[in-house]
Amino acid sequence: MKIKFETSEYEFSHGAKPRGFGSWCFSVERDLICDLDSEQELKKFNARVGSNYVWISQKTYSQAKKIASQVAKMRNWEFLFVMP
Numbered sequence: 001m002k003i004k005f006e007t008s009e010y011e012f013s014h015g016a017k018p019r020g021f022g023s024w025c026f027s028v029e030r031d032l033i034c035d036l037d038s039e040q041e042l043k044k045f046n047a048r049v050g051s052n053y054v055w056i057s058q059k060t061y062s063q064a065k066k067i068a069s070q071v072a073k074m075r076n077w078e079f080l081f082v083m084p
Contacts, residue, residue: 001045001073001078003027003069003072003077003078003080004036004077004078004079005031005065005068005079005080005081005082006079006080006081006082007028007082009030009082009083010033010082010083010084012084013084014084015021017060017061019037019060019063020060021058021059021060022057022058023055023056023057023058024050024055024056024057024059024065024068024082025053025054025055025056025082026053026054026056026064026080026081026082026083027052027053027054027081027083028052028053028056028067028077028080028081029052030080030081032081038080045052045066046058046059046067047067047071049071049075053083054067054068054071055078056068062082063073068080072080072083
């Protein structure tokens with residue numbers, strides 16, 4: 001299964017496509033509401049995962065996207081928004 005990524009919210013906020021090094025948040029919903037009660041840390045991916053999002057820090061965008069794809073496949077998510 002190939003995961004689709006939507007970057008329009010990020011691009012609107014930052015004025016450019018996502019790239020570079022930093023922290024990255026990917027959500028299954030356009031309006032992200034973090035469900036902190038369901039959050040867990042996946043040490044394998046160095047990521048924090050909730051019921052509707054993946055938070056990845058200290059990675060390039062391409063590294064974070066690869067990790068988000070792996071988590072999405074585990075969660076049966078087909079579509080992720082790159083959050084600003």
